[in-house]
Amino acid sequence: MSETSVDHWHWLRDFTAARIALGRAGNGLPTAHVLSFALAHSRARDAIFTELDVDSLKAECEQAGLTTILVRSRAHDRRTYLLRPDLGRRLDPESANLLSLARAPHSDIVFVVSDGLSATAVQRHALPVLRDARALLRDFTIGPVVIATQARVALADEAGALLGARIAVSLIGERPGLSSPDSLGIYVTYRPQVGNVDEARNCISNIRPAALTPANAARELARLLRAVHFNGRSGVGLPLDTVALPD
Structure with missing residues (x-):
């Protein structure tokens, strides 16, 4: 035409x-x-290369009453992060030591907020999800919020293990699409440890105002965490009929 x-x-x-x-x-x-x-296309590229404003996110979390710990992966710059996904899955030695010193056994849940492939998504949506989820999980012991840079999903396994948490929850920027440069993803892993594979996780994805809103994502996350806690497992071994347990 x-x-x-x-x-x-x-x-x-x-x-x-x-x-x-x-x-x-x-x-x-x-x-x-x-x-x-x-x-x-430009917005998607910007989302990948934009750096997470760690200081701003830390201040907002602490204003909301959340204790934070800042860490980074073994990929110390964005180029390395994009070329070496393996380095983004592990903490650098200094960060690992920091979390070891902060270990608090018997924590039910540790949240790890990572820039991933869209710092834009994390900056916009992570705190609203955290705030709402915490209000729905008052009967759980929640450890400090770990804010990680140049991080992949699996970094939450190491962070959760070092902090002694039963469940690690990764809130991470998803790979930008041409209609969704600000999409946040959540990955839940029971008994986090280095070497876990993706079948050990459950995922809630496409969290953004135009899709799954942060408020609805928090409710889905709370239901999922209760199911994981109740069954003592996550990933493909989690019975699907228990994910709908009431809040």
């Missing part, structure tokens, strides 16, 4: 953020859609 043609397919876009029914202008896409795609 030309730039000025009537768009008979626009109603489909009311049901999805995917790029569908874009039409055409000659042999190409309409200019508006080309520019929209370029903007989305």
